[in-house]
Amino acid sequence: MAAAAVCHPPCPPSAVGKRCSAMVLGGRQAEPGVGRGRQAGAGRAGYRGVNTVRLILLYLHLVGFALLLGGSIAQYVSGRLKINLAMLWGALIVVVTGLGLAAPLRGGGDREPDPAKLVVKAVLGLAIGAMVFFSRKREAVNRGHFLAIIALTLVNAAVAVFWR
Numbered sequence: 001m002a003a004a005a006v007c008h009p010p011c012p013p014s015a016v017g018k019r020c021s022a023m024v025l026g027g028r029q030a031e032p033g034v035g036r037g038r039q040a041g042a043g044r045a046g047y048r049g050v051n052t053v054r055l056i057l058l059y060l061h062l063v064g065f066a067l068l069l070g071g072s073i074a075q076y077v078s079g080r081l082k083i084n085l086a087m088l089w090g091a092l093i094v095v096v097t098g099l100g101l102a103a104p105l106r107g108g109g110d111r112e113p114d115p116a117k118l119v120v121k122a123v124l125g126l127a128i129g130a131m132v133f134f135s136r137k138r139e140a141v142n143r144g145h146f147l148a149i150i151a152l153t154l155v156n157a158a159v160a161v162f163w164r
């Protein structure tokens with residue numbers, strides 16, 4: 001049975017029912033170049049490769065997020081406010097993979113995240129990275145410093161999820 005086709009993001013009313021470049025077929029977003037002959041086939045293979053890279057980066061980004069937030073909260077509840085290795089690696093991983101994810105990997109145009117969102121995420125991510133990296137050798141940091149790392153991490157995840 002043919003998959004139902006809907007547009008994502010929604011098309012203007014005049015385009016409803018017509019084939020567009022951003023169709024989702026059976027819940028899967030159509031790839032640029034679908035259905036336009038042999039050259040389009042090559043474009044589709046390239047897009048699939050780039051999309052795989054994006055998904056691997058996103059996966060590693062989420063691993064970094066888990067290390068940073070999990071490491072901070074575990075350390076906080078232990079009562080000793082020291083930057084641990086999980087926080088250090090987590091901060092490094094989110095910044096490196098985040099900068100990779102900010103590259104145009106989604107086929108361009110409206111598919112890419114808002115540049116303003118990327119700037120906000122980069123500024124917050126670099127601030128967190130600096131707060132973790134430059135205090136990594138201290139036996140203990142201020143409670144405010146430690147709580148700010150946790151709060152900014154949660155804010156940056158909220159920016160990623162809610163700013164669409």
Ligand code: HEM
Pocket residue numbers: 058061062065068094095097098099101102113118119121122123124125126128152153154156157160161
């Ligand atoms: C502590 C720092 C960070 C945290 C906690 C964080 C958190 C997250 C989370 C949870 C997601 C998944 C959102 C989703 O798939 O719905 C995400 C996606 C993303 N993050 Fe980060 N991130 C951080 C740093 C960065 C940095 C420094 C950049 C660089 C600009 C960045 C760029 C991105 C991009 C481009 C995406 C994909 C967004 C999309 O496709 O709409 N992130 N981030």
